[in-house]
Amino acid sequence: QVQLVQSGAEVKKPGSSVKVSCKASGGTFSSYTISWVRQAPGQGLEWMGRIIPILGIANYAQKFQGRVTITADKSTSTAYMELSSLRSEDTAVYYCARVQDGDLDYWGQGTLVTVSS
Amino acid sequence: EIVLTQSPATLSLSPGERATLSCRASQSVSSYLAWYQQKPGQAPRLLIYDASNRATGIPARFSGSGSGTDFTLTISSLEPEDFAVYYCQQRSNWPPTFGPGTKVDIK
Numbered sequence: 001q002v003q004l005v006q007s008g009a010e011v012k013k014p015g016s017s018v019k020v021s022c023k024a025s026g027g028t029f030s031s032y033t034i035s036w037v038r039q040a041p042g043q044g045l046e047w048m049g050r051i052i053p054i055l056g057i058a059n060y061a062q063k064f065q066g067r068v069t070i071t072a073d074k075s076t077s078t079a080y081m082e083l084s085s086l087r088s089e090d091t092a093v094y095y096c097a098r099v100q101d102g103d104l105d106y107w108g109q110g111t112l113v114t115v116s117s
Numbered sequence: 118e119i120v121l122t123q124s125p126a127t128l129s130l131s132p133g134e135r136a137t138l139s140c141r142a143s144q145s146v147s148s149y150l151a152w153y154q155q156k157p158g159q160a161p162r163l164l165i166y167d168a169s170n171r172a173t174g175i176p177a178r179f180s181g182s183g184s185g186t187d188f189t190l191t192i193s194s195l196e197p198e199d200f201a202v203y204y205c206q207q208r209s210n211w212p213p214t215f216g217p218g219t220k221v222d223i224k
Contacts, residue, residue: 034143044216045204045218047212047215048216059211083151101166101167102151103206105163105172107160109160
């Protein structure tokens with residue numbers, strides 16, 4: 001059984017960066033693809049990007065290109081999502097999820113990132 | 118980017134009733150469409166993949182149909198735990214995109 005456990009809530013100032021972690025257990029981490037999806041308060045789901053740990057290759061949605069970096073550490077089975085130049089509109093719950101044939105079959109519990117001065 | 122439209126935005130029904138949710142894509146996504154359920158304060162849960170296949174552990178009252186641009190999620194008889202928000206998602210083109218959701222609430 002795959003389990004994804006994310007780091008805790010963060011409060012950040014506008015213009016700063018945040019790095020959220022997602023530790024996987026169960027299955028073989030290197031063979032996963034991990035995606036990051038965010039959800040602003042009361043809003044829908046927005047796909048940010050993904051990483052294939054075994055290849056170390058990350059792809060990003062155009063909206064986030066240049067501001068988001070997704071990495072993975074195979075030694076600790078942990079994926080990371082770093083978002084820079086934060087603004088108030090980035091206040092959201094950030095989820096990691098395992099990608100299985102393009103679908104998100106296991107999700108982390110979510111990490112609330114609040115951007116406020 | 119493929120845009121997904123869901124209707125209705127809100128569906129008010131009673132337990133035991135049948136729910137029919139629609140998802141329309143701005144261009145063909147073949148059968149590469151999934152449905153997710155999300156309850157307040159929880160992460161989404163995969164219900165249906167490839168338009169019509171139930172994910173592991175999903176009850177038979179959930180079914181999906183459609184291909185191309187028009188898709189339907191049907192809940193044959195609503196249970197109390199089914200009142201939630203439902204999202205469709207396509208994986209045909211990068212980036213994957215989600216619909217805006219349909220809220221199924223208690224009438």
